[in-house]
Amino acid sequence: MQIEEFYKRNTIVGIVGNSGSGKSTFINQFKQSSKVGIINFNIINSIKVIDQIEYYDRFYNYKIRELEGRREEIIKMLEIDDSILDNNIYELSESELAKVLIASVLLYNPETIVFDEMLDSFDNKTKEKILKLIIKLKKFFKKNIFIVTSNIDDIYEFIDDVIIIDDGKVLLKGKKTILLDNINILTEKNIRVPNIVYFINKMKEKGINLDNVDSVNELIKTIYREMR
Amino acid sequence: MNIIEAHKLNYKVKNKNIFHDLDITIPYNEFVTVVGKNSVGKSTLLKILSGQIITDSKVSVDNIEVNKFNIEEIMQRYTVISSYNEFFSRTVLEEILQDKRNVSVFEVNKVKKLLDEFNLLYLEKMTVQNLSYAENQIIALIKAIIKKPKLIVLDNAFSKLDIDKRKELYSYLKNFASNNGITIISTTNNPEDLRFSDRVLLLKNGKIDYDGNYENFIKEIDLNKEGLKYPWEVEVSNKLMMYDLIDKDCFTIEDLVGELCK
Numbered sequence: 001m002q003i004e005e006f007y008k009r010n011t012i013v014g015i016v017g018n019s020g021s022g023k024s025t026f027i028n029q030f031k032q033s034s035k036v037g038i039i040n041f042n043i044i045n046s047i048k049v050i051d052q053i054e055y056y057d058r059f060y061n062y063k064i065r066e067l068e069g070r071r072e073e074i075i076k077m078l079e080i081d082d083s084i085l086d087n088n089i090y091e092l093s094e095s096e097l098a099k100v101l102i103a104s105v106l107l108y109n110p111e112t113i114v115f116d117e118m119l120d121s122f123d124n125k126t127k128e129k130i131l132k133l134i135i136k137l138k139k140f141f142k143k144n145i146f147i148v149t150s151n152i153d154d155i156y157e158f159i160d161d162v163i164i165i166d167d168g169k170v171l172l173k174g175k176k177t178i179l180l181d182n183i184n185i186l187t188e189k190n191i192r193v194p195n196i197v198y199f200i201n202k203m204k205e206k207g208i209n210l211d212n213v214d215s216v217n218e219l220i221k222t223i224y225r226e227m228r
Numbered sequence: 229m230n231i232i233e234a235h236k237l238n239y240k241v242k243n244k245n246i247f248h249d250l251d252i253t254i255p256y257n258e259f260v261t262v263v264g265k266n267s268v269g270k271s272t273l274l275k276i277l278s279g280q281i282i283t284d285s286k287v288s289v290d291n292i293e294v295n296k297f298n299i300e301e302i303m304q305r306y307t308v309i310s311s312y313n314e315f316f317s318r319t320v321l322e323e324i325l326q327d328k329r330n331v332s333v334f335e336v337n338k339v340k341k342l343l344d345e346f347n348l349l350y351l352e353k354m355t356v357q358n359l360s361y362a363e364n365q366i367i368a369l370i371k372a373i374i375k376k377p378k379l380i381v382l383d384n385a386f387s388k389l390d391i392d393k394r395k396e397l398y399s400y401l402k403n404f405a406s407n408n409g410i411t412i413i414s415t416t417n418n419p420e421d422l423r424f425s426d427r428v429l430l431l432k433n434g435k436i437d438y439d440g441n442y443e444n445f446i447k448e449i450d451l452n453k454e455g456l457k458y459p460w461e462v463e464v465s466n467k468l469m470m471y472d473l474i475d476k477d478c479f480t481i482e483d484l485v486g487e488l489c490k
Contacts, residue, residue: 018390018392018393019360019361019362019388019389019390019393020360020361020362020363022360024360024361041312081267083242083244087242093266093267093271093272094271094311094384095266095267096266096267117361117388120387120388120417121311121384121387122266122417123265123266123417123455123456124417124452124455124456124457125265125452125455126266126455150388150389150390150393151390151391153391153460192390192391192392195460195461195481196460198481199464199481199484199485202481202482202485203485203488203489206485206489208488208489216460216463216464216467217467219464220464220467220468220471220473223468223473223488224471224473227473227488
């Protein structure tokens with residue numbers, strides 16, 4: 001399956017599957033280029049934090065003159081503490097390192113961005129801030145974004161489409177609503193569905209038809225409407 | 229008797245004090261988890277408490293006061309599983325046995341038995357470069373337990389694994405530690421992982437802001453304020469109760485459905 005057929009502007013795609021299902025193997029089809037930015041812990045290539053942040057921009061772009069302004073903007077957007085800029089990479093905490101790696105790719109502004117297992121390095125508050133930032137990248141900058149994770153519950157609300165990997169192959173792909181439609185196949189293969197999808201299905205089994213919503217707040221509203 | 233004692237712990241990173249007169253004692257065989265916001269110092273604290281980092285403060289591990297002369301002696305007492313564990317041997321078997329020469333059949337069989345417990349017997353001769361992340365973490369776990377150390381340090385060890393795998397590995401470790409008199413100190417960002425701990429420490433502003441068990445932690449602390457998230461079932465249960473749609477706390481999806489459909 002050619003990876004290019006999954007590219008869609010203005011879309012956030014979740015690439016999910018159980019641990020060991022072959023997500024990394026699937027993602028390895030993506031190659032870092034001026035148009036595709038892959039963010040994971042394998043892209044560490046500098047010792048100093050500031051060198052890591054600027055590395056890809058210097059490599060792919062020629063607009064060195066504007067570099068500092070854009071760099072400051074991204075550091076602020078990701079809430080990276082100025083004090084760590086002088087540090088060496090190995091002195092950072094895991095969450096600081098993850099932010100630096102994200103910055104190094106956002107800086108050179110590729111059209112397609114892949115967040116490969118990055119979100120688990122953050123506490124919940126920071127995770128949500130990063131996901132909201134990703135939504136901005138999609139809406140205002142029309143990027144094509146892929147988020148790879150073993151924990152679909154963390155991202156379900158924020159994604160548009162989903163690609164389910166099982167046993168090294170693409171099992172399902174499409175809008176995220178297909179998870180509810182295919183819950184039987186997924187359960188059979190022991191693939192975890194988001195809690196909200198599992199819950200809506202269980203209610204359906206009891207004869208109560210809730211809307212196929214993606215957030216807790218929407219869920220409470222649809223339950224209230226049905227069960228009042 | 230305490231396996232770890234830290235007295236008036238202070239530690240500076242680049243001229244910033246990240247701990248302020250911290251006092252911690254951890255009894256033998258306890259499973260303790262440290263939680264707190266990003267970059268508050270959780271991993272650093274675990275490293276100091278296990279003797280990986282030496283400070284000017286008084287820290288004892290297994291009744292030995294940590295100093296720069298007894299690093300190797302202290303290293304015999306603990307093993308570490310981090311979020312990224314790099315391997316340098318050729319095969320999985322060699323990595324677990326730490327490239328020991330003249331390995332006995334008995335030791336090889338011990339490794340095979342452990343691999344089999346995780347359905348990973350097929351990995352025995354696999355090169356370490358070809359492991360998936362989950363396989364890599366399980367091999368790191370086997371490597372960490374095979375010598376039955378007195379202390380195991382889990383530094384965000386399983387955060388990147390899916391929730392079912394995490395549950396499986398924490399259960400296994402808790403059981404193993406219980407049966408072999410091993411102490412575990414860990415850190416995580418996922419509140420579901422705390423179920424396996426005997427004790428939760430909340431690290432905040434350089435101090436221990438909470439020290440107690442998991443049930444009370446969930447009740448007394450506003451998790452959202454501390455960078456954590458309530459388990460999904462608890463969040464939904466609380467909101468449904470707010471709207472009078474259910475009238476008791478639910479902890480599983482089955483319970484929620486049951487209560488709503490009464």
